[in-house]
Structure formats: structure tokens, C-alpha cells
Amino acid sequence: MNKNTTWCPGCGNFGIMEALREVTGEKTVIVAGIGCHGKIADYLDVKSFSSLHGRAIAAGQGIKVGNKDLDVICCVGDGDAYNEGVEHLVHAAKRNADITVLVHDNRAFALTARQFTATSPQGFKAGSTPHGSIEAPLNPMELAFAINSTFVARGYSAKKDHLAGIIRQAVDHKGFSFVEVLQPCVAWFNTFPLYNEKVYETEGPFEKEEARKMASEWNYNDEDSFIPLGVFYKEEKPSFEETLINRESVSAGELLKKMI
């Protein structure tokens, strides 16, 4: 473990790290993406697998297939989950892989010094979009429902205990857990003032229809709506790994003999 963090003072990643400290242990594997968020693997004293940019969710599923006893938490960025490698998010949810995807959503590429991501607001002025991004953002909460996630939640890095509670439930959930975390980036997109004013906690989980409505309350673009937090939705379904076959040791020699 590296005790010397290199995040900017005041970065939202600190709150996520502290929440994770409370809920991780021997069985945890942090599977990190690449970005400011990914450095968390160095700073937590648990098993970790720092993957490639965009591939943490794919690697995390391999880890779970390899050892069902591990609690896999994929710490990924918004660039890492919603841009590069978004297919892994979609399919992990579709197959109900028993992993937790925790998105450090600062709504910008931070480590590459500010460009727009899938959740940046329209008009986002940054290195590659000096006149403002022309793309409207994706609402990841709606995406979570569209891909049939069996656990959907949103937390806020400044509400550490609340977030820890969410992560604990996500890890305990048998199946695919989607945890979107609002993580302000003080260097490139300081959303603390907005979130501090707009977020509110809910007491979920809710029925699917109601949960979906909650997911759509804020579109990741406007600055007027309120932003609900909490566990929105939870559903019991067999997980992918549960349905995988048990392995036996297979003798190649015996197989060959049958191939006459």
C-alpha cells in the first residue's frame, strides 16, 4: 500500500476511499480502471487488480469466475465505464455478474487534464471542446435500468457514511450492483456547490416504476433539478457465476481415447 496519495487536496475521491476503508476486507478485490480514480488501488490495503482503461469490469468478471468467494468491487471512472469499454458494463448487467461496479463520476476525464465524457453537461468547455461540447450527456441511472441491473444506487462522495452503507448493500447483493457516485473534481469540474444544494437522501429500495422515475429526476445536464441519492432498486435473480458449471478435472488422455 502507498500512504502518500497524489490526489488534489479536496478531491472527491478521498470520500470514496474512506467509505471503502469501512467496508472492505480480506475477501475484497478492488479492480481499478485508469484515471485519477484508479489510484485508489494503491491507497487501499486490500487485494487489487489495476486493469487497463475501460477494462476493469471485464477483468472483474474474470476474477469472479475464477474465485466465487471474492468480493469484486470495480472502481471505475465515468470515462472508464461510460466511454471506453461501455460494452462491459452493459453485458455484466445483462448476465447479472456478481460484482459491484462503483463509478467515480466526476463527469470529466480528469487525469488527462479535462476533456468531456459521457456525463459532462452539454456546452462543457474543455481542452478538446474550447467552444463547449455539443453532445448532451448520458444519464447513467437510466442506463442502469435499461441494462437490467439488479441493484441500482447513487451516492455522493461528500456523504461518506451514507455511501459506505450503499456499498455494503451492493457487495452483499447477489448479482450485478451498479453504484454511481457523484465525485466532484476540484481541479477541473467543481460540482460540490451544485451537489451540496441539490442532493437528497431517499429510503429505498423502491418498486421498479418509482425507482425509474427517480433515476430520471436529474438528467446530468440541468442545474435546477433535485438529485436523489440512495438505493433505488434491488431485485433477486440467480447470478451468472451461480449458474456456471462446476469444474472437474478432465483427463485429456481419456477424451482422446473416445475420439475414434
Place this chain on the structure above:
Amino acid sequence: MQYNILVGGAAGEGSKMAGLVIAKLMSAHGYKVFIHEDYQSLIKGGHNFSLVRATPEGENAVKEEVDILLALNEDTIERHKHRVQGLTVYDSGVASVDHGVGVALDEIVKEAEGIPIMKNTALVASFAKIAGMKFEKTEEVLRRELTIKTEENMRVAKVAYDKSEERMQVEDLNKGPFPIVSGSQAIALGGLAAGMTDYFAYPMTPSTGVLHFLSGIEGVSTFQPESELSVASAALGAAYTGRRVMVGTSGGGFALMTESLSFSAQSEVPLVIALSQRAAPGTGVPTYTAQSDLLFSLFAGHGDIVRFVVAPGDASEAIELSAEALNIAYEYRIPAVILVDKELSENSYTVEEMPEIEKRGEDEFPSKVTSYEHTEDGISTEDPFEVKRMQEKRMSKHGPLKERVEEMDSVRVYGEGEDVLLVWGSNKGVALEVARDMGLKVVQVLVFEPFPTEKLKSALEEARTVISMENNISGQGSFIMRAKGVRIDEEVRKYDARPFTVNYLKEEIKKIVQ
């Protein structure tokens, strides 16, 4: 006595199944068989054929002349009649051939109350009778192969057999039956023998056979993720937990896996990739062959990478070298590539017995693993001293591995002759046959990285002419061997997506040596 039997029809008519059953019949009579599969990238229609070579000693090469042509449709006769030197057995309901043997497949199936797809069963049973095989033996083989609607199939077979006349006598060599194994199956068997626990793949011809074969085996874990990006990433994840994982793909999928190959090198978590080449670039010719991903396999991945790349020449070598790739990858904690092609993957070979294989290498990995440059305890670092030290740590695997490669069976020499045919991959079979007929020596390269330079140079030392042959337009193997200081005098390159035939290669060699 040897036989070259061609079975053809439209896709969906079951010519491949018929070819396999005929191969098994010949195997049951003591012949060593080789099946060359030729099919198009479509599901219904077109033209597919299987070429079954049955010889007492085993010849793994395509020969033009056909002793028996079995045609499920007229198109097959049109396409292949020029090569027939013996008998044409055909469906008399759809074609007619002078001096051929017509079999009323439709009528037979109707009389036996079967269904139309059983026409191939009727054709096979007619063949057995025409070839002078006993019904009991024929039935035994058919029963083993036709596991769905077996009784209906047997009724069809009996009617067809009884209605046909004996035209020749295939001698029973009183040996066999021998196992018949495709290259894809061989890769799977080699992996299993070396302790493979999981196989991940996204379907891509001509590598898909491995996935299908393993998925059909009780107790083997297979996983088909959403893309090759995912396959390779998930494989590294599973390997990190101690599983012995293999993945398979063709060139396009390998391109997507290169990011993980590089990650494997950095993280020292092994990644074993079976790469089956098709004609490329791009989507290329999906169901036809090439050897044009050799350089790609040797250089794929960003950064400096110590890797192990093997190129087996037939199913037996695919078993041995797939096992070796898995073992070496886990011993040295490096990426490994098993480089095969459409021909080796999908053709079938006689494999008499399983070679002795043991599982080697550690399955335990550090608890912190990363794609960043890192310290020994898995924490990312930018420190120049640490970076240099870790680069050297990884690169230091090359020397010992190179020594291993020089010691192992990385170069094989066959026969005697002043002129040498230098060969790699699936061309082994055709090279051996042609060399024997023309008095050449064959030298085969089985490992490409680390390259067995000394071994190869000494094998070629006394050669008068070294002729390199390969299935690509640019001479990739020759390029790499010359770069290692190996002398190559002449080259034969074939790049029409079809394998070398015995006839073609002989003509080419004649142009070079008298």
C-alpha cells in the same frame, strides 16, 4: 494401398459429417486418415467438401487426384470431375455420370422412412458396400457417430447398403481404429493435459472449434464474453485468481487482445492465446487459410515484451505445444501464443496416443497486480530507478527461456537430402510428402520466440539449397529467419487462401531444383 476420397455437397447437406464418418470407417480398417475441410462463409447452398486421405502410414496433405468422388449434388461433380481417377458415386436423383455409380438417395431415404438430411447416411452406407466393407463394421461406426435419430439412420443405412453393389475391396489392415483429432481439438487436449481450467473465447472462424469442443465436455468451464477485449481482460482476471486459462481467436480478435497481451507482460499475469490465422488483412477470407499473422504474433503489443510463440505443424504437435505454451506461460509469467491456421485448426489428423504431459508453473499470484509500472509489491511507480529495475527484471526472463528453446524440440529435421525444404506450421504435412518423393530434407521450425537460432543454423549448415515455403505474399517466416542470420536461398509463397497441394508444391520445387 492408399485412398483419396472426396465428399461434397451444398452447405446444409451434411458433406462434412459424411466425410468424418468415412474417415472413421477407414480408420476402423486400419488406415491413418487426414481430413481436409473446405467450406465457404455461408450457411445454406454454396459448395462444401471434405477430402479424406487414408493411407497406411499417414499423409497429412492435400493431393489433387481423387480415387473416389462422392457427390451429394451435381455441382460437386462439375467442380471435381477433372480430378477423379477412379469412381464417382452420386445421387442419381439429381445427376447422371457416365461410368459412375448412381445411388437413388431420395428413394432409399423414403423407403427407409427417414428424413431428407439422412441422404448423407445413405451415401456413406453405399460407399461402405461399394468399398467392400462388412455391414457389421459399418454399422458399428455409424452407430457411434449418429447419436441423434440413430435407429432411423440405421434403417436408411441398411437399405442403402443392400441396394448397392461391391465394386472394389478396401483391404482391412487389421489395425485401428485410431483417434481422429482436429487441430482445434488438439489445442484443447493439450491445454487440458497441462491443467487448463477455463477457456474463454468470442466466436471467430477458424478458431471457434476449440470453444465448441470444450463447451461440449462435462466439467470444463467455458465463457463467451461480449468481445475479444473482454475475453482477454477476463482471462487475466481469472488467471490472477490462480486459474489456468486459455483463450482463442483469429487475427481480428487477436488485434483486440493485443492490449491485454501487453498488460500480461507488465503485470506478469500469464495470457495464453491460440491464434488461428485466416487469409487477411481485414475480415479477409474467413473460412480459408493463410500464414500471414506470424509477424503480428511476434510483435503485437506495446512495449518490450518477453513472449513465447509456438507454431505446431499437425494435431500431435498442437497437443504438445499447446501444453508447452500453457506451462511456459505459467512458469515464466509471460504471454504465449499458439500460432495455427485454418488448415491445422479445422483439418483432422490421426493421433495414435496422448504424449506424456505434465502440468508445470505456479498458480499463485501477488495480491496486488497492475498494468502500471510498479514496485515489487505492486504499487505503481514513476521512479526512474524502479522503472529501470523492473524493465530489467522482466527482460531477464528472455535469456533462460531462449536457452530452454534451444534445448527443446524447437526445430525438427526429417529425411535426407542435399536440398532443404524449410517449413513452419500446417505446411509440415505437404512438405514431408513432397520431400520424400523428391529426395529433399525437411527442416521445420516449431518455436518462433524466443527464436532457436543456433539449432536452426546447425540444421541447415550443410544444405545446398534452402527453400523456404509459406502461405503468405510477403514471406514473413523468411523475413524473420533472415533477420536472425539464417540463410534462405529460394522461396515458395502461396497466397490464394488455399493450402499447398502435393501437386502444386512439386511443380514449384521442380522449378528450383533439378
